[in-house]
Amino acid sequence: MKNRNKFLSGVVSFAALATSSFGALNSPFESLPAETIAAFRFDNSPETLEQYVDNTKMGQLLFSDEKIAEYKAFIEKLIESEEAGGNFIQKLGEVGLELDDLYEMATSHIGGAVVDHPVPGHLSMPTILIWAEMSDGVAERAFQAVLEGSAENEGIERTDLELPGGPGARIRKIADGSSFLVAQIENRFLFAIGNVREEIADMEAARVFEEAELEALGLFMTAQLEGGGEFLSDFYADAGVSSVRPSYETRLELLGDVQRLLDFVPPQNRQMVESLDINDFNKIGVWSGFVDMEERSILYFGAPAPRKGVAKLFENEFFEFQPPAWVPSSVNTYTAASFDMMKLYDFALETAKKFAPPEQVEQQLGMVNAQLQMSLQTDIETLLSSFGTRIHMLEYPIELVSVDVGEGNNVDIPQSSQAIVMDFTRPEILQAGMAMIGAMAQNPASGFELVDEMGFSGVRMKQPGQGSVTIAHGLGKLVFAIGTDNTSSRIFSTLTTVPEGEDALAGNSELRDYLSEAGVKQGTMFSYSQGDKVLKNLVPVFQTLSDTMSTAAGEDAGELVDDLVNLLPKEEELEGLLGITFSRMYYNDAGIVLEGINQYK
Known part of the structure; x- marks a missing residue:
């Protein structure tokens, strides 16, 4: 009993x-x-979801009454396929519930x-x-x-x-x-x-x-x-929290007391927390809400000035957002951030001396400097001070790449590509380094190959099925290209032949209008993407996913997989759903703030 x-x-x-x-x-x-x-x-109440359905194409696509009915029908079919005779539905009824009640609980x-x-x-x-x-x-x-x-x-x-x-x-x-x-x-x-x-x-x-x-x-x-x-x-x-708390009505709110959270760090990890000065952080806040056809969000980390440790790494130079002329408008996402290599070096050195005797750390630094002087005719500080104060990151549209899976079979898989570009004022250092790697590239088994393309020289490392990584320098830039084999050619081309008009991100009329209307302030990091492009970029991912599920499901679950695939948005349905997605990071006396907007249409 x-x-x-x-x-x-x-x-x-x-x-x-x-x-x-x-x-x-x-x-x-x-x-x-x-x-x-x-x-x-x-x-996630019906009243809130109705705001998206009534005002946005995205809401109509995902949360309309017709779409909700399709979701419910699929879930019921899925449950019945897993539970012989529909036992789950029957058990719900035995405890006084219906499938609609589960939806009510979720919404x-x-x-x-x-x-x-x-x-x-x-x-x-x-x-x-x-x-x-x-x-x-x-x-x-x-x-x-x-x-x-x-x-x-x-x-x-x-x-x-x-x-x-x-x-x-x-x-x-x-x-x-x-x-x-x-x-x-x-x-x-x-x-x-x-x-x-x-x-x-x-x-x-x-x-x-x-x-x-x-x-x-x-x-x-x-x-x-x-x-x-x-x-x-x-x-x-808390003054810092109240200074960034949004005035608009929020849908999501997450608040945390970092000091209390750190009380639960296991003793064996406390030295790491203290050495990185993570205990300088005091609050975390996240807010998000639907305002004027935009999803607005704020992420706040309380870290009062004067900062040290990890928090101090965020104290980089403020600048105005303006994409360089060489950034093409065809990218999915463009991010620019202030970057101080010497500050990162000082932080790493200071942290190392908390885990090892300072004289031992200095001795190891001396050995590294001696090795650098012998191989590259430089030292750590000269090398690091050669980097510029900006880092530029570009994400290109996803591509379907054919991969050999053995036995003469190829499979198309979606692969993303990124490029990272930094100024570098001492090309002779890089040339000396590349010469060393070039000697390794002479061995076919090394996986390295030399690159000499469009005024850029460097090295490429290929991994079958995983794409390639290229590191090269030219035109006063250090370039990292990660992804498909043509990613490096793509970034080299736009750096040597600067795009014009609407082909350049700086000339994109939609971005220019947004920057003018929004009155974007200075910050330490910015990120921009065109929402429609990002969504359409998911089409090959959806296609690969549906093909994979169909192959793995077999005949018994084939109909169910077809139903699931039909729930996914079609390519034509992804047109005209989103506008610009934009974020800005900055800091003030109270902490670090990341603001973001995502425009709906």
């Missing part, structure tokens, strides 16, 4: 409040206690948090709280389904509870005694589970932690009824 005795827990005695006596509930996010380490909320206000709940006489217990605010009646059906499901499972013991504002239950696995809590307040379904950080000596100790787990959930529920959650107000009282 299941243990189904109801009781009033001492740790949540306030459950005597009648459910009918409270008015409007506080939101779960507002009800989190001061001990919260990190929390998130995500609005709700969802959130979660980790609370460092105190346990007197023991280490505190990080407790995971998860919630979902659902349509009327769905939370109650979900809660009852858990109760009914546990009653049907002989390996489960259930204890019913009276909690603040609604019913609850502890669901325990008899085999090992592990358990979790579920509860319901009006249209909210809640879940809680504690993570004990010490050995549990006996049942008495286990009960202490179970009571603490129950207390954490009870306090969370009480705060939704009466108020009292301090986490959100405390977090936003």
